[in-house]
Structures are given as structure tokens and as C-alpha cells.
Amino acid sequence: MSSKFMRVGLPIIILVLAIASAYGLSKLRKPPAKVAEQRLALLVNAAELPAEDITYKIASQGTVTPKLETTLISEVTGRIVAVSEQFVVGGFFEKGDLLFQVDPADYETAVKAAQASLAGAKAQLEEEKARGRVAETEWRSFTEGKAPALGLRQPQLASALASVQAAEAEVERAQRDLDRTQIRAPYAGMVNSRSANLGQFITRGSQLGMIYGTEIAEIRLPLTDTDFGFLPPANTQQSLSIPVSLSTVVAGQPQQWQATIVRTEGVLDERSRVIYAVAEVADPYQRQNAAGQPLQFGRFVQAEISGIAASQVVKVARHLLQAGNRVLIVDEQNTLQFRQVNLARADANFAYINAGFMPSDRLVVSPVTNPIGGTVVRVAGDTPKNVSDNDSPAVTTEQVASATEATGNE
Numbered sequence: 001m002s003s004k005f006m007r008v009g010l011p012i013i014i015l016v017l018a019i020a021s022a023y024g025l026s027k028l029r030k031p032p033a034k035v036a037e038q039r040l041a042l043l044v045n046a047a048e049l050p051a052e053d054i055t056y057k058i059a060s061q062g063t064v065t066p067k068l069e070t071t072l073i074s075e076v077t078g079r080i081v082a083v084s085e086q087f088v089v090g091g092f093f094e095k096g097d098l099l100f101q102v103d104p105a106d107y108e109t110a111v112k113a114a115q116a117s118l119a120g121a122k123a124q125l126e127e128e129k130a131r132g133r134v135a136e137t138e139w140r141s142f143t144e145g146k147a148p149a150l151g152l153r154q155p156q157l158a159s160a161l162a163s164v165q166a167a168e169a170e171v172e173r174a175q176r177d178l179d180r181t182q183i184r185a186p187y188a189g190m191v192n193s194r195s196a197n198l199g200q201f202i203t204r205g206s207q208l209g210m211i212y213g214t215e216i217a218e219i220r221l222p223l224t225d226t227d228f229g230f231l232p233p234a235n236t237q238q239s240l241s242i243p244v245s246l247s248t249v250v251a252g253q254p255q256q257w258q259a260t261i262v263r264t265e266g267v268l269d270e271r272s273r274v275i276y277a278v279a280e281v282a283d284p285y286q287r288q289n290a291a292g293q294p295l296q297f298g299r300f301v302q303a304e305i306s307g308i309a310a311s312q313v314v315k316v317a318r319h320l321l322q323a324g325n326r327v328l329i330v331d332e333q334n335t336l337q338f339r340q341v342n343l344a345r346a347d348a349n350f351a352y353i354n355a356g357f358m359p360s361d362r363l364v365v366s367p368v369t370n371p372i373g374g375t376v377v378r379v380a381g382d383t384p385k386n387v388s389d390n391d392s393p394a395v396t397t398e399q400v401a402s403a404t405e406a407t408g409n410e
Contacts, residue, residue, distance in 0.1 A: 040378070041334075041375075041376045041377050041378045042368070042375065042376075042377045042378065043377070043378045043379075043380055044330065044336075044364050044366050044368060044377050044378070044379060044380065045364070045365050045366035045379070045380050045381075046329075046330045046362035046363060046364050046365065046366075046379045046380075047362060047363050047365050048362055048363075049314050049316075049329075049357050049361055049362065049363055050314070051312040051313060051314050052312075052313065052314075052315070053309065053310070053311045053312070053313070054309070054310055054313050054315065054352070055306055055307065055308070055309045055310075056230045056306075056307035056308055056309075056310060056345060056352070057304050057305065057306065057307065057347075058223065058227045058230055058231070058304070058305040058307050058347075059302070059303070059304060059305075059347065059348070060221040060222060060223060060227070060277075060302075060303045060305060061221070061222075061300065061301065061302050061303060062219040062220050062221045062222070062279075062300075062301065062303060063219065063220075063298065063299070063300050063301075064217050064218075064219055064281070064284065064295055064296065064297050064298060064299045064300075064301060065217065065218050065219070065220075065297060065298075066189075066212035066213050066214070066216075066217060066218070066297055067213060067215075067216040067217065067218045067280065068187055068189065068212065068213030068215070068216075069192075069210070069211075069212055069213070070186065070210070070211050070213075071207060071209075071210050072099070072100075072183060072207070072208040072209050072210070072211060073205060073206070073207055073208065074100075074102070074183070074196075074202045074203070074204060074205065074206045074207075074208060075177075075180040075204060076102055076107065076177055076180045076181055076204060077202065077203045077204050078102040078103045078104075078106065078107075078181065078201070078202065079102065079103045079199065079200070079201045079202075080100055080101070080102055080103075080196060080197070080198055080199060080200050080201075080202060081101050081102065081103045081198075081199075082098075082100070082101035082198070083099070083100055083101075083196075083197065083198045084097060084098055084099045084100070086099075086191070087099045087100070087191055087194060087209065088191060088194065089191055089192065089193060089194060090190060090191065091190060091191045092188075092189070092190050092214065092285075092287065093185045093188065093189060093190070093191070093211075094185065094188050095185055095186070095187050095188045096184055096185060097184060097185045098182055098183075098184055099183050099184060099185055099208075099209075100182075100183040100196065100208055101181065101182055101183075102180075102181040102182075102183075102202070103181070104178055104181040104182075107174065107177045107178040107181055108178060110174040110177065110178070111171065111174040111175055111178050113174070114167065114170040114171040114173070114174040114175075115171055117167045117170060117171075118164070118167035118168055118170070118171050120167070121160070121163040121164040121166070121167040122164055122167075124160045124163060124164075125157070125160040125161055125163070125164050127160070128156050128157045128159075128160040129157060129160075183208065185211070187213045187215065188213065188214055188215055188287070189211050189212050189213040189214045189215075190211065190212050190214050190285070191209060191210075191211055191212075192209075192210040192211060192212050193209055193210040194208075194209040195207050195208060195209050196208040196209065212297060214283070214284065214285045214287060215282070215283065216280050216281070216282055216283075216284075217280065217281045217284035217295060217297065218278055218279070218280055218281075219246065219259065219278070219279045219280075219281070219301065219303065220265075220276045220277075220278055221244075221261070221276065221277045221278070221279055221303050221305070222269075222272065222274040222275075222276055223264075223274055223275050223276070223277055224273075224274055224275075225273075225275070226345075228264075228275050228277075230307040230308055230345065231261075231277070231305070231307055231308070232306075232307065232308055240261050240262055240263055240264070240277075241260055241261070241262065242260065242261040242277075242305060242306060243258065243259075243260060243305075243306045244258070244259040244260060244261055244279045244303050244304065244305050244306070245257075245258060245259075245303070245304045245306075246258070246259050246279075246281070246295070246301040246302070246303055247301065247302050247303075247304070248299060248300065248301045248302060250293055250299075255292075255293045257281055257284075257292070257293075257295050257301075258281075259279040259280060259281045259303075260279060260280055261277045261278065261279045261280075261305065262278060262279070262280050263277075263278050264276065264277045264278065265277075265278065277305075279303065281295055284296075284297075310344065310352070310354065312354065313344060313352050313353065313354050314352070314353045314354070314357060315350050315351070315352055315353075316350065316351050316353065316363060317349070317350065317351075317365070318346060318347070318348065318349055318350055318351050320351070320363065320364075320365065321343070321346065321351040322338075324340070325340060325341055325342070325343045326338045326339060326340055326341070327339050327341055327353075327363060327364075328363075328364040328368065328371055329357070329361040329362060329363055329364060330361070330362045330364060330377060330379055331358065331360060331361060332358075332360035333376075334376060334377055334378070334379065335373075335374050335375060335376050335377065336364070336368070336371050336372065336373055336374065336375045336377055337361075337373055337374070338371075338373055339356055339357060339358075339361065340356055341353045341355065341356030341357065342354055342355035342356050362379065366380075
């Protein structure tokens with residue numbers, strides 16, 4: 001019988017004891033405390049908004065061109081007997097340098113012939129003067145009273161004087177033609193193209209080549225109406241003197257040059273609707289001091305023009321300005337707010353704001369998906385005096401709902 005009890009009764013007793021123990025333990029367990037659901041506030045990055053005094057920068061671009069550009073044209077006819085070694089494409093020359101020499105033999109002969117004609121005309125004039133004196137003496141010896149002009153050979157004297165003047169003019173013309181056989185540089189510059197060579201026979205009006213002046217380079221800079229309004233006023237009625245910084249990449253290295261806007265073209269382009277300002281660069285090829293990188297004609301450059309000055313302006317990144325000239329800020333209660341601001345100017349990189357911010361505002365610089373005005377946020381990097389990551393404000397579901405409702409009412 002004890003054996004049967006061990007097989008049947010003992011398991012039943014153990015099962016009953018286990019059930020009793022589980023029931024007793026369940027009575028001893030306390031239910032979990034009920035607390036309100038909490039969520040951490042949104043973490044954002046925000047920046048201070050210091051106002052500063054700035055000088056507006058106006059961006060533009062253009063191509064470097066010479067201020068002086070001349071096509072050399074022959075004023076005489078003849079064969080080219082000499083060409084300067086510097087007269088090659090890219091060659092430099094100074095003012096007054098001899099570029100071409102046309103055979104001067106015929107023109108030297110013409111000068112001598114003109115001088116001979118002048119000498120004959122002068123001799124004829126002296127002869128007429130002598131005849132006039134003789135005629136006056138004879139008149140006075142035979143007749144009293146005023147002698148007639150014809151009797152004193154005054155018409156013949158005037159004709160001889162005119163002949164002298166014509167001969168002098170012929171000498172001057174012949175001498176000019178002789179001088180024109182030497183084609184000299186009208187200014188310091190460089191050769192852009194060459195269309196005549198040694199031994200070539202040219203006629204009056206033949207093109208010899210194209211030259212550029214290297215003393216001053218010009219850059220036409222297009223400006224919109226808005227940009228034009230931020231240029232400093234002219235020093236006089238028409239004179240401008242506005243600093244410009246030019247930049248480009250040469251042989252893989254960034255280079256800069258200083259220029260000055262000296263005038264505007266004063267006409268709005270009908271197709272592009274821009275006004276062109278003209279900037280000048282002195283000695284672009286560094287021929288005087290050789291202190292920097294030459295600025296070659298034809299190079300495309302970026303320009304940064306120094307505009308008017310402004311005070312107490314807040315400069316923010318352009319992408320942070322939202323539609324309707326609004327920006328997202330964090331106020332002194334650490335809540336998101338949309339601020340309507342007064343936009344003074346905007347370019348491709350920055351927006352310049354001169355009114356609309358409160359002293360305690362901080363600009364939200366991190367992306368916020370579907371921002372809602374009045375939402376409580378945490379600002380990264382805040383000290384415990386404001387809000388820290390260890391003492392973050394908790395936002396209840398009711399607070400979020402009330403903020404959403406308030407934004408919807410607005």
C-alpha cells in the first residue's frame with residue numbers, strides 16, 4: 001500500500017503545494033505604478049543672431065578685353081622692306097616702336113621734288129617783289145598820286161605768294177607720306193594678329209594686323225536692376241570708383257586681381273535686361289612691375305563688387321529663409337516660432353535681414369520636418385541654466401495637441 005501511495009498520492013500532494021505557493025506569491029506582488037506618458041522634446045540646433053555692420057558684396061562675371069584695340073592700316077603704297085621681330089602673334093612692343101617699314105625711295109624722291117618746287121616758287125616770289133619795287137619807283141618818277149595795283153604788280157605778287165604756299169603744302173604732304181612709310185606703335189601693347197609680311201606689296205588701305213593695348217584691361221560686368229541699386233553713388237555726375245575683386249583659376253591655382261569700376265554703359269540691355277558696369281585693371285600683363293600673375297585678355301573671371309554699407313544687419317544662410325520672408329526661430333521659452341522678417345537683400349548664398357527679430361531669438365539651423373509653431377524643443381549645447389540634455393523638458397500628449405490646435409487656429 002505504501003508503494004501505491006508513493007506512485008499516486010505524492011505527486012498530487014506536490015501539485016497542490018505548488019498551486020498554493022503560486023497563489024500566495026501572487027497575493028504578495030504589488031501592481032505597477034500608473035504614470036503619465038512622457039516624450040522628450042525635439043532636439044534642434046540653433047544659432048545666435050548677432051547684428052553687424054556690413055558692406056554688401058555684389059557678384060558678377062565677365063571676360064577680360066583690352067581697352068584699346070587697333071587695326072593697323074597702311075596709308076601708303078609700296079613694298080614692305082622691314083618687319084619688327086616683336087610683330088608676331090603674342091609679341092609685346094612699346095609706344096613708338098617701328099613695326100613695319102615700307103620702301104621709302106619713291107617718297108624721298110617726292111620730297112626732294114616738292115622741295116625743289118618750293119625753292120622755285122620762293123625765287124619767283126622774290127622776283128615779283130623786286131619787280132614791284134621797280135614798278136613803284138618808275139611810277140613815282142613819272143607820275144604823281146597813288147599808283148594802281150596792276151601798275152605795282154600786286155596781282156602777280158599775290159599769285160607768286162600763293163604758289164609758294166602751295167609748294168610748301170606739297171612739301172608737307174610729301175614729308176607726311178614719307179613718314180607714313182614707317183608704321184610705328186601708337187601705344188604699348190601686344191600683337192593679336194598679323195596679315196602682312198616682309199616683301200609683300202601693299203596699297204593704301206591694306207590691313208597689316210591687329211594690336212591690343214596692354215596698359216589697361218576692361219571687364220564688362222552685367223548687373224540686374226536690384227544689384228545696380230546697391231552700388232555706391234558716383235563721385236561726380238558720371239565718374240565711378242568702386243573696388244572690385246576679380247578671381248579665377250590659372251593652371252589649377254586660384255588667382256586674384258584688383259580692379260575698379262569706372263563707369264556704367266547707362267543702357268539696359270533689351271535681351272538680357274541687365275546694365276553693364278565697366279571695370280578696369282591697370283597693367284594686366286604685369287609689364288611694369290612683374291609682381292603677380294598676368295591677367296590675359298580673353299580670360300573669364302568672377303567679380304565681387306564692394307557695394308554700399310549697411311548697419312545692424314543679420315546675415316543668415318539663404319536656404320533658411322522660407323516663403324513669405326519667414327524664418328524658424330527658438331524663442332526665450334524654448335518653443336518654435338515663425339518670424340516674419342524684413343528682407344533687405346538676398347543673393348545666392350545669404351539673406352540679409354534688418355528687422356523682425358526679437359533680442360532673445362535664436363535661428364534654427366537644423367532641418368525640422370513639418371515644424372509647428374509653439375512646439376517645445378531642446379537646443380543642442382544649452383547649459384543647465386536653460387535646457388540641458390540631462391534635464392530635458394518632457395512634453396505630454398496634451399501639450400502637443402494644444403500646440404497643434406493653436407497653430408491651426410492661426
